[in-house]
Amino acid sequence: MSGPIILLNGASSAGKSTLARALQQRLPLPFWHWSIDHLRAARVLPHTRIDSGEFPWCELRETFFDGFHRSIPALAAAGNHLIVEHIVETRAWMDRLLRMLAGFDVYYVGVHCALDELERRERARGDRRIGEARADFEVTHTFGHYDVECDSAAGVETMAEQVIAAWSTRQPPGAFEAMRAARAGDAPAA
Numbered sequence: 001m002s003g004p005i006i007l008l009n010g011a012s013s014a015g016k017s018t019l020a021r022a023l024q025q026r027l028p029l030p031f032w033h034w035s036i037d038h039l040r041a042a043r044v045l046p047h048t049r050i051d052s053g054e055f056p057w058c059e060l061r062e063t064f065f066d067g068f069h070r071s072i073p074a075l076a077a078a079g080n081h082l083i084v085e086h087i088v089e090t091r092a093w094m095d096r097l098l099r100m101l102a103g104f105d106v107y108y109v110g111v112h113c114a115l116d117e118l119e120r121r122e123r124a125r126g127d128r129r130i131g132e133a134r135a136d137f138e139v140t141h142t143f144g145h146y147d148v149e150c151d152s153a154a155g156v157e158t159m160a161e162q163v164i165a166a167w168s169t170r171q172p173p174g175a176f177e178a179m180r181a182a183r184a185g186d187a188p189a190a
Contacts, residue, residue: 002104003081005072006167009088010111011136013121015152016085019111022160023083034075035085036068065093073100087136094143098180106176107167110141110149117153147175
């Protein structure tokens with residue numbers, strides 16, 4: 001039996017990692033926390049050669065994200081419970097996730113944060129390109145709708161309580177099923 005997926009979507013520095021750790025500590029099941037940041041921290045990419053320009057990131061980026069997206073259903077299909085944090089940057093990525101996660105129990109969470117706070121956090125972190133948070137802020141919440149939304153201004157305890165309460169009482173269809181059905185209605189007849 002596949003594991004459930006709680007998919008956190010929000011701009012860079014919105015508080016997704018903090019929320020994921022809080023959820024992991026409170027949920028009654030053993031959830032993995034899975035993200036691009038974990039892969040970056042593990043240095044799976046040849047960062048030195050990318051940074052030098054030898055391997056242009058623009059040529060590696062799409063296959064890297066495609067692989068990350070493919071890892072989500074693979075891990076869940078093995079029976080793992082997942083909290084996945086992501087920044088859905090394009091409609092194509094949203095469509096890919098909807099396709100790949102068909103048949104999985106996906107709970108889609110929007111993590112919001114005010115732009116001025118995102119930019120403050122981005123500067124304080126020091127491990128992000130300045131401007132990423134603004135770019136994400138402008139697009140990340142535009143490709144669908146959520147099962148629940150929370151704002152990091154409320155604090156991590158409140159966000160975790162909101163997500164767990166809503167997740168515990170959810171009723172089908174979830175946001176992913178609804179978006180998949182709506183997009184199927186958009187498809188031209190064969």
